[in-house]
Amino acid sequence: MNQDYIVPDVWSIIEEGFEPSRVKSSESLFSLGNGAMGQRANFEEAYSGPTFQGSYIGGVYYPDKTRVGWWKNGYPEYFAKVINAPSWIGIGVTVDGEALDLNRCTEIKGYRREFHMKEGWYRRSFQARLRNGARVAVEATRFLSMAHGELGAIKYSITLLEKGGTIALEPYLDSGITNEDSNWDDQFWQSTRVVSEGARACIEAHTLKTFFHTCTFMEAHLTLDGAEIGNEPEVREEPTYVGHRYTVEVPEGQTLTLYKYGGYTVDLNHPKEGLMQAAWKVLGTARKKGFDGLLEEQRQAWARIWEMSDITIEGDVKAQQGIRFNILQLNQTYTGRDSRLNIGPKGFTGEKYGGSTYWDTEAYCIPFYMATKDQFVARNLLKYRYNHLEKAIENAAKLGFSKGAALYPMVTMNGEECHNEWEITFEEIHRNSAIAYAIYNYYRYTGDYTYIPDMGLEVLIGIARFWYQRASFSEPKQQYVILGVTGPNEYENNVNNNWYTNYSARWCIRFCLEQLRKVKDGYQEDYRRIIGHTRLTEVETEKWKKVADQMYLPYSEEHKVYLQQDGFLDKELIPVSELDRTQRPLNQKWSWDRILRSPYIKQADTLQGFYFFEEHFTLEELERHFDFYEPFTVHESSLSPCVHSIQAARLNRMDQAYEFYLRTSRLDLDDYNKEVHEGLHITSMAGTWMSIVEGFGGLRVINDKLNFHPRIPKQWKSYSFKLNFRGRILKVTVTPGKASFHLDAEEEMSIRVNGNRVVLPPQETVHV
Template structure:
């Protein structure tokens, strides 16, 4: 790791010592995810110094209108970005009448964070002396379940050291959130419903414009020295977008008061929007039946299974070992391959940068990793993601004047539409089409499974090859076809003519597509007939392609 305050360790990311200047950085580094949702390493309790609150739901986004002073044909109307989702982790705390806030404490010592990558949990522990003189030991463990991916779990423990303490835990769920990065300072969530019963609370909110609905939920239980007190909240505060419970615990000196909080999201991507609360109640019921310890054991077992296939060992260099495992851990936190509607945001669930969108990096760099470390269906789901966006890729090309089913896949997308708002990328970095075609070839090369090509992949290849044939122009001076005005993959130079990488991948795409058309015709004649009819592809057009490629 190149953050010099991170302690070298083979299996964990560790920070020792509390420094307000490092809080936001550590919130990113210690983030957790399970492919369906993610959470920055924000403190559960109130924190009055600088922080960047971030909770994220995979596949839920907002089209933030592009803010530019000029417009061109085909320029994206919005930049899709992952939303800061409603806050499920929040726990306000009061100790002997004083609000607990690390930034306001008289002293914080023995502060330690650990992101245990081997077992998939995040822990924070420290001693704090409040301004009222009460000294406490705090130990907090958090994880997002891999086996129940709508469930997050927090165990928050407080032990008073020098005197007895009246501790008030006030956990909440809150949909009144905003993004740190928003072009127009808009709010993205509209509260729809608030319910609570016993120790459970639910806030249903819907995104403006995209109309994703999510029920943010919590269930709380209070323990003293490990025994469940089976208490209800002494106070409930419910507003239009927030529910907060309060529990009072009288802890003697050396006794440990604990709050176990189950929380997370049920989303309209996966449930009928009228049944989100009932779906959340089922998640809670299942979690309560297992209990904290069993859920943590399940988490450890799930990560052990991942590492069995994915681990890379580096001897005699702890920092390198830590770094490679951190990368593997982040890829698995971000995408587990369960849902072909989802993809891999460049920053995972660590923050808002890059909008959580899909880039061509998926095909160029990520698919090989997933092919090598997971069942091949995971990589196939990533290919299917692009097949499902083929019509949008054709629309993207049409906006730029291309015809006849030519497809230009977006540089940045959430739903297949282009939403990158820098012209030299949007219009010129067209080599991304080649990465998507190469991934189809790469999948067959690695797995030996050809079935994707006649079923879906050939249609994608045809759309891409049509784009390349139309994008090339004939130069009478050179007596050959050229591709002018591009930005290469290094992004250092714009408006370049005949970038080698772009030209080579364009020729390769056409040649490979022609080979696959012939192979499918020979070995999968029914699929060939279906695809030719669907795409209106004929021999005359194929001859044009070959002329350009040759």
């Protein structure tokens, strides 16, 4: 059974009723972020029940030493981890000397959480009876400012419902924190200074080993029934803690409200010695604008985001809620302002996967950011990889590759490989292909070729060199093979000739050779610079071409399909439909040995190749491969349902496409994989967007033109989305039997719909 406690609503994520068993899941689902920092939806007041405390700062990480049974040459020395940062959200609450703690209250009523996605704020409210008999009503509203990346704000209100009493509120900062996910339980932070000045306070701390310097700061003020209270706080200072305690006599029925502003300044953006001054400046802005002013800025910032990125669905509340939740979290995770940052699979919602960069960014996320923002955001994601090219060459050298061959890391914070599972670190080398594909995809969509001579060609050369060296010649086959790999299906390790890996390697080499010719013809100065730097010769590129032309691709004549890898047909081919449901998910129920010997596919593997290189295959070939592989696919990766949804839609299997769409859009809301308490699946959320735009909308870019094959699930009355295509905004609306296109541009644009040319005049809507 999937969880179903989230109330369906088109613009809000809502939880009603307090259940301690749901606290960790809700901390994930209601997570906040603004691209620069994020936090799980932990309570402001104390909570003694099970909780996963997490506040995170973009770009700040710790190299947690790898934990393995025995060492292997080339093994990464550490696993980079986004780490739980000092917390600024805490507010100690006592009523007549009794601490407010929902885990210890004798009665809780009216408990409700709401994340208002349209306006970007989170609110929690409840009534509770404390153990001393006091009865209170609490409402806490919180947001991380999209307008001011270093700032967050809290409005915490408490009302005594049955009699007056003494309320003490202690806003505090705490740097004595630990990580939920740690290999050796190391101390990650060193606190160096605790400062309290009037209503303001800060803690300066730095990470050990990486020495990121931070200043966590706060300022608070109180009102009673709207009137400002000016009493001085009692200051409590410890080496990793500073609290300002305000004690107020509160009559029955009156509301005591604490406004708290907090956040982080970091030496990524400020001089180390100026972090406190920068923090005071942020607090000055916050105090001047006030909570209501900052909230209005937040509404306006989110209105601008939704104006471009919203997808509307009419007639299906759960589907609408799902896609908006996904779009919200993608925008909370990455804004595109800073090319040093990237998109971790968990974003700012948890610590699994280390908060690092995976191939997910290039394979799944770039299309969303290209189409809903502008090309410079996507270009920044590609620039991130260019900036790490030298590290990618170092990574390959550690494994024995030479002459500038580049192996991009499976997991990274700074370009170094830092994944600590050998079958991923050494074998899941197809990540290289996703980076090359992203360069192609960026140029195909934006028309901006300049990235390739500026940066991309050097990346492509490093990748091509790697594939040339990684392939070996098989005398029996008289072809080149790639041995000992893990494909996208991580339920297979150390296989030979994974079709997706071999096919994409061949494509990478050919794409690089094509770009070398184009840059030589059109960008001669860049070409000379690149050839001089890489020392590339025609003799070398001829060797590459030979490998590409003679690459072995496993194929079954019996089934008329490419085989996922050598030996796939030796497995006992029992479809997933015949598995006992109690055995799922396999990764939580079966031994690894049993999984590896099974035919079960974690996520699209061969079909991933059919998604990337769709134009290389006929519809009949897609159908044959889909029918062969999907029945063995357990979709136990968050990245799986979206690819299958897109392909099912292309095959006009709309019931199946819809089912996969719902699964990807509500993967976390309904907790399909029983792991949402660990954090959200941020990168797969971009796949949800693709399921609608590329799947149901049928969007493709062919010969510099937008092509659509619109379809609509029978459960929907309509859906619409917007695209920023080369500076022109196109809104697409699909209803049963009709598609409408509105062009927001100064010049007409031609598109193709179901293969037919359609001319769109500027500022007009055309119905097809």
